[in-house]
Amino acid sequence: MAIQTLPQTPQEAWKKIRTGDWRGVTSGVAPGYVQANLAILPMALAFDFLLFCQRNPRPCPILEVIEAGEVEPRLTAPGADIRTDIPYYRVYENGELTGEVDSLKEIWRDDLVSFLLGCSFSFESALSEAGISLRHQEMNCNVPMYVTNIATNSAGVFSGPMVVSMRPVRHDKIVRAVQVTSRFPATHGAPVHIGDPSVIGIENIDRPDFGDGVEIRPGEEPVFWACGVTPQAVALNCKPPLMITHAPGHMFVTAQRDADYAVL
Amino acid sequence: MAIQTLPQTPQEAWKKIRTGDWRGVTSGVAPGYVQANLAILPMALAFDFLLFCQRNPRPCPILEVIEAGEVEPRLTAPGADIRTDIPYYRVYENGELTGEVDSLKEIWRDDLVSFLLGCSFSFESALSEAGISLRHQEMNCNVPMYVTNIATNSAGVFSGPMVVSMRPVRHDKIVRAVQVTSRFPATHGAPVHIGDPSVIGIENIDRPDFGDGVEIRPGEEPVFWACGVTPQAVALNCKPPLMITHAPGHMFVTAQRDADYAVL
Structure with a gap:
């Protein structure tokens, strides 16, 4: 072929x-x-x-x-x-x-x-253009995704927890990552959480509920964005x-x- | 009483x-x-x-x-x-x-x-706090509103033109007015048009379709925001x-x- x-x-x-x-x-x-x-x-x-x-x-x-x-x-x-x-x-x-x-x-x-x-995909392009590398792309795997303890606002028959995706970001790039993704509310927008995963109910950052685990290196914080798996789930x-x-x-x-x- | x-x-x-x-x-x-x-x-x-x-x-x-x-x-x-x-x-x-x-x-x-x-009301507070005066408040009348030639996106049985409100803004304040209101997309957000009213189908700026006409002084441009009368109309x-x-x-x-x- x-x-x-x-x-x-x-x-x-x-x-x-x-x-x-x-x-x-x-x-x-x-x-x-x-x-x-x-x-x-x-x-x-x-x-x-x-x-x-x-x-x-x-x-x-x-x-x-x-x-x-x-x-x-x-x-x-x-x-x-x-x-x-x-x-x-x-x-x-x-x-x-x-x-x-x-x-x-x-x-x-x-x-x-x-x-x-x-x-x-859209805000990942924006992050890349801002010089913020994406670990899951470097590792050629799927972004890690987690079910959180953040409740969504229910509507009619639909309710359930928010699913988030995680990308490790270097400390000197975290503010920029917030700014860059804030510009794109139509594609998930600003992060929903920065830092300690336990605050949003994630017990083991190395064991995502969907996708693949990625390395978080010294000098980086995990940054979490709302994920499109949420409505499907x-x-x-x-x-x-x-x-x-x-x-x-x-x-x-x-x-x-x-x-x-x-x-x- | x-x-x-x-x-x-x-x-x-x-x-x-x-x-x-x-x-x-x-x-x-x-x-x-x-x-x-x-x-x-x-x-x-x-x-x-x-x-x-x-x-x-x-x-x-x-x-x-x-x-x-x-x-x-x-x-x-x-x-x-x-x-x-x-x-x-x-x-x-x-x-x-x-x-x-x-x-x-x-x-x-x-x-x-x-x-x-x-x-x-919300973005008018933000404009006032940014030092941008509101003519209709100074004149103690209603903001002027106009039916435009801007089509809305229809949905099911609902369709019709966009209604806008107009506030005159001094040239040195127009950029700030855009910035200030851009922060509030939940209350109409950034202007939909700045300047020449005929571009959006308004023939006589002194004769609004709703509300009251207000003076536009030398050194000011009319600035138009989407108006909540639209969905009702x-x-x-x-x-x-x-x-x-x-x-x-x-x-x-x-x-x-x-x-x-x-x-x-």
């Missing part, structure tokens, strides 16, 4: 994914463009879930909601089709994973509402009859640039 | 309003606390309206949504009752004003969802069977301080 070149624009990514020419993870695809987490739920749960996201903007920053009966993300990705333009989807029934598919066309229903949520927790998400690492590429979401 | 003293705390305001001891406008009540616009709609319209607000955060910044069947704003005003703690309410049926009441207890229904939206535009709002100037006083909503 020939070595594939990474799609460089959102439009190229959608087309290659739709036609089966790209099935890999989306890290590095269409650099500079915002990638999104996907959560699809039936209309009957959509108000509660939208309200849950509104009440918890740090873990659940909404980029776009595609209304029932529609499949095009008109605001963030005009021309794309949410049913076909993600490499792999996961299907959950009653809270259990029941399948992984590369298209939703056969199982699509007109009562499904699609939520696109900000992911950490909270939603599955209430065992919805049907829920569809992107497969881990296989995100939806929007046509919005990272800079479009900076507040300052 | 004895001269009434202004309630100084949110709790005092709710109690005095609830017992009929305060029926005045809420300007100056509980200084330093955020005041909110109110819009109440039946559950059948709540998802569309919440999505409209999510898609248009500048004119429609959500402070809290009180779910159907509940009357306490648990997040922003614990202990208050949304049916009784505003001096006057307006009731609209099929888009027409049909009454003004001082309590909703008799007409309350369990399918009503209450939306509390940020208002401009858009909602009434689709003639909902029932909609309830606060009466103009009679806002809901929350227990949140202005500073709680600063992003930086």
Whole structure:
């Protein structure tokens, strides 16, 4: 098989994914463009879930909601089709994973509402550009994620603890890390905690609940950001009859640039 | 009648309003606390309206949504009752004003969802503290408001143009006015336009669509912010069977301080 070149624009990514020419993870695809987490739920749960996201903007920053009966993300990705333009989807029934598919066309229903949520790729780019290195990228592993004792604000049937991701930051870079990520509230924003993990209920920093453990070196503090796994965990927790998400690492590429979401 | 003293705390305001001891406008009540616009709609319209607000955060910044069947704003005003703690309410049926009441207890229904939206009082305090005077306050009149040619992002049954408010700002203060209000995205945030009114479809700056015209002096530019009248106008535009709002100037006083909503 020939070595594939990474799609460089959102439009190229959608087309290659739709036609089966790209099935890999989306890290590095269409650099500079915002990638999104996907959560699809039936209309009957959509108000509660939208309200849950509104009440918890740090873990659940909404980029776009595609209304029932529609499949095009008109605001963030005009021309794309949410049913076909993600490499792999996961299907959950009653809270259990029941399948992984590369298209939703056969199982699509007109009562499904699609939520696109900000992911950490955008603020990781901003951190890198500010000279703050990312340990999990250096180690070529997944970012460590932890279930905390920080309660989310419940809404309707949805409730549960906040999940955070952790990146070690050198003391002389911590203030800058706060400033840089504060500019991007649409992609998790400022840290939720800096320093002692036990304060937010993390007993063993070397044993994340999701992802991989990374080294924290002398002169560094662990810095914690709200994580997009939160809404997915909270939603599955209430065992919805049907829920569809992107497969881990296989995100939806929007046509919005990272800079479009900076507040300052 | 004895001269009434202004309630100084949110709790005092709710109690005095609830017992009929305060029926005045809420300007100056509980200084330093955020005041909110109110819009109440039946559950059948709540998802569309919440999505409209999510898609248009500048004119429609959500402070809290009180779910159907509940009357306490648990997040922003614990202990208050949304049916009784505003001096006057307006009731609209099929888009027409049909009454003004001082309590909703008799007409309350369990399918009503209450939306509390940020208002401009908060950022006007911030402007004043930054040494930027407010012409409409100096003139003791209402801020001028205009229907623009700026389209909102529609959602479900809700669509319509953005309404803006205007404050004249001296050239040497314009940058500071942008900075100061950028800190408060939950209360309309940064301006949507600075300078030439015709660019956003305003033909005669002296003739606002709502409120009162104010003088723009030499050395000043008109500066325009998204206005909380937008969601109300858009909602009434689709003639909902029932909609309830606060009466103009009679806002809901929350227990949140202005500073709680600063992003930086």
